[in-house]
Amino acid sequence: MLSIETFVVVSVIKIVIALFVLLTAVAYTVWLERKVVGHIQNRWGPTRVGPFGLLQPLADGIKFIFKEDLTPPHVYKPLYIAAPMIALICALTSIAVIPIGNWVTIGGVHTPLQITDLNIGLLIILGITSLGVYGVALAGWSSNSKYSLLGGLRASAQMVSYEVSLGLSLIGVLIVAGSFSLRDIVDGQGGHFWGFIPKWNIFYGGQFVAFFIYLISAYAETNRVPFDLPEAESELVAGYHTEYSAMKFAMFFMAEYANMITVACVASLLFLGGWHGPVFGPPILQAILPVFWFVLRVFGFLFVYIWVRGTLPRFRYDQLMAFGWKFLLPLAIANLVITALVVAWRA
Amino acid sequence: MPQNYVPIFIFIAVVAVMIPLPLLLAKLVRPENPSKAKLMPYECGIDPVDNSRGRYTVRYYIVAILFVVFDVETIFLFPWAVKFKAFGVFGLVEMLVFLAILVVGYIWIWKKGALEWI
Numbered sequence: 001m002l003s004i005e006t007f008v009v010v011s012v013i014k015i016v017i018a019l020f021v022l023l024t025a026v027a028y029t030v031w032l033e034r035k036v037v038g039h040i041q042n043r044w045g046p047t048r049v050g051p052f053g054l055l056q057p058l059a060d061g062i063k064f065i066f067k068e069d070l071t072p073p074h075v076y077k078p079l080y081i082a083a084p085m086i087a088l089i090c091a092l093t094s095i096a097v098i099p100i101g102n103w104v105t106i107g108g109v110h111t112p113l114q115i116t117d118l119n120i121g122l123l124i125i126l127g128i129t130s131l132g133v134y135g136v137a138l139a140g141w142s143s144n145s146k147y148s149l150l151g152g153l154r155a156s157a158q159m160v161s162y163e164v165s166l167g168l169s170l171i172g173v174l175i176v177a178g179s180f181s182l183r184d185i186v187d188g189q190g191g192h193f194w195g196f197i198p199k200w201n202i203f204y205g206g207q208f209v210a211f212f213i214y215l216i217s218a219y220a221e222t223n224r225v226p227f228d229l230p231e232a233e234s235e236l237v238a239g240y241h242t243e244y245s246a247m248k249f250a251m252f253f254m255a256e257y258a259n260m261i262t263v264a265c266v267a268s269l270l271f272l273g274g275w276h277g278p279v280f281g282p283p284i285l286q287a288i289l290p291v292f293w294f295v296l297r298v299f300g301f302l303f304v305y306i307w308v309r310g311t312l313p314r315f316r317y318d319q320l321m322a323f324g325w326k327f328l329l330p331l332a333i334a335n336l337v338i339t340a341l342v343v344a345w346r347a
Numbered sequence: 348m349p350q351n352y353v354p355i356f357i358f359i360a361v362v363a364v365m366i367p368l369p370l371l372l373a374k375l376v377r378p379e380n381p382s383k384a385k386l387m388p389y390e391c392g393i394d395p396v397d398n399s400r401g402r403y404t405v406r407y408y409i410v411a412i413l414f415v416v417f418d419v420e421t422i423f424l425f426p427w428a429v430k431f432k433a434f435g436v437f438g439l440v441e442m443l444v445f446l447a448i449l450v451v452g453y454i455w456i457w458k459k460g461a462l463e464w465i
Contacts, residue, residue: 011354015361065373072386074399089362096358116354123425124355145388146399157407160414167421174428242389247373251366318464321410325462329417330453336424337446340431344439347432 006109014115015096022095026257027057033306040310061250069246079142084244084251087135091258094128097121098265099183101275101291112183113291121182122174125266126167129221129259133159136223136230139252140240151239154317155230159221161324166217168332169210172339173201173270182266186274200273206342209335211271213328218263220324222256225309229317264301272297409461420449 031046031053038045046053071077098121099114118124133156140152177185191199201207220227231239241252268274277293279286315323388395427434427442434441456462 007350008353008357011357012361015354015358019361019365065369066377067373068378068380069370069373070381070385072388074386074388085363085366088366089359092362093355093359096355115358116351118351118355141400143388144399146390146395149399149403153403153407157410160418161410164414164417164421167418168424171421171424171428174425175431178429178432180425180429237389237391246377247370250369321464322462325413326457333446333450337443340439340442343431344436347435 010109010111011115014111018095018115019092022092022258022261023254025261026254027061029257029260029302030060030253031057032302033309036303036306037310040307064247064250067246069248072243074144075243076142076144079138080243081248083135083139083142084241084248084255085135086138087132087255088251088258090128090132090135091255091262094125094262095258095265097124097182098262098269099186099274100265100294102287104287114183117183118181119184120180122170122180122185122266122270125262126170129262130163132255132259135252135255136240139244143240143243145243147237147242148240151230151236151242154236155223155240158223158227158230158320158324161321162217162220162227162328165213165324165328165332166221168329168336169213169217170270171336172207172210175336175339175343176201176207182269182274186269186276189273190276198273198276200271200276202271206339207271207335209331210339211267213332213335214267214271217324217328218267219305219308220320222259222263224256224260224305226312226315227320228314229320232314260302260305261298264298264305267301268294268297406464413456413461416452 034056035045035053046056049055049059071080096115097118099112099117101113103110103112105111136159137152137156140148140150140155143149143152173185174180177188179185179188185201189198189200189204193199193204197203202211219225223230230236231241236242241249244252274297275290275294277289279289281289388399423445424442427438431438
């Protein structure tokens with residue numbers, strides 16, 4: 001057991017490191033997206049600022065600070081300013097319960113590679129990311145502009161619709177794992193069956209269908225292509241952030257990419273075995289490799305996100321709603337019932 | 348362990364302090380020259396007519412109501428799923444009855460047309 005002072009100091013150090021890594025990851029996910037989509041469309045993407053355009057995120061950040069920040073007189077000011085902050089705080093806070101590796105001992109302090117290990121970690125993530133809807137809805141309403149209102153309404157309706165399928169798709173994993181703790185869920189996926197296939201939930205737990213339900217719902221939750229109707233630029237200009245400029249716009253932008261990273265982390269932890277992978281070599285390598293495997297999975301997810309954006313066209317709104325309510329929801333309920341029956345059969 | 352919740356509050360405090368900082372920093376360095384055209388609601392260069400908080404389709408309300416119903420149901424399922432193995436056959440049958448009632452309601456709203464977006 002750590003003393004209270006050590007506990008708080010260790011927590012603060014971990015929070016600062018996690019925030020730094022997360023914000024850097026957000027910045028470079030934007031760079032990656034521009035680069036990959038560029039190559040998909042037979043262009044180069046950013047090349048001017050630094051080698052391979054690697055300093056582009058920094059240049060963008062500086063530009064956001066030096067841009068004129070208009071607060072039009074027709075907005076409802078308190079909510080107009082609060083909305084991007086709500087969106088960003090909710091997007092960043094969910095990283096607090098995500099584990100990225102095993103326990104480590106650094107300088108005599110034994111601590112998990114995670115800001116805090118809660119036995120209800122998954123519930124916290126679901127709760128906090130759901131609160132993000134408030135940021136979008138309030139931004140759309142407080143802007144007092146038609147495009148913003150329509151974008152905000154669409155975004156909230158879409159996010160609440162797909163949240164149901166998202167929640168139901170996770171229940172299969174919970175039945176198999178028997179715990180809300182993300183660490184327990186990952187620990188339950190160690191080892192192999194039939195000699196070589198890893199015991200990930202997507203294989204051994206039979207959560208293959210749930211994985212795709214989760215992935216599709218998560219794309220809709222984060223308002224990404226092919227579900228990016230809230231910001232469909234051909235009809236709604238920029239959706240709920242039409243009236244936002246400079247740093248406030250950057251906050252919505254960062255919130256979207258932070259949410260993408262959270263989704264990628266949760267998908268890796270719940271379905272793809274978290275940080276499990278071949279571990280070998282000297283002790284220092286053995287400590288780093290699990291983190292490397294985890295980051296590799298997250299990177300893979302982000303790449304697929306971008307790939308999908310470069311490939312698929314946008315849905316129509318009635319198609320989007322019908323797909324969520326008439327296809328994904330019954331599929332998720334069926335998956336849940338079948339998982340429950342199979343687990344009961346095995347026991 | 349209750350003390351494990353403390354870091355979350357520290358995290359929210361750090362983020363809540365950190366996020367307004369760039370806004371304040373930007374306030375010192377950014378230009379500030381608004382004009383009448385810049386301050387109008389953006390409607391592709393056309394002067395806006397009418398109140399922007401007018402009426403909108405009732406579908407959004409229906410989606411919100413459906414969301415409440417199904418999300419509460421999901422919340423009921425979460426603790427059941429975690430303790431599934433401990434409940435055994437009793438828990439399985441109980442939840443199948445619960446889901447059966449829910450599916451009947453689901454079929455009813457589908458027949459009523461609440462899921463159509465026209």
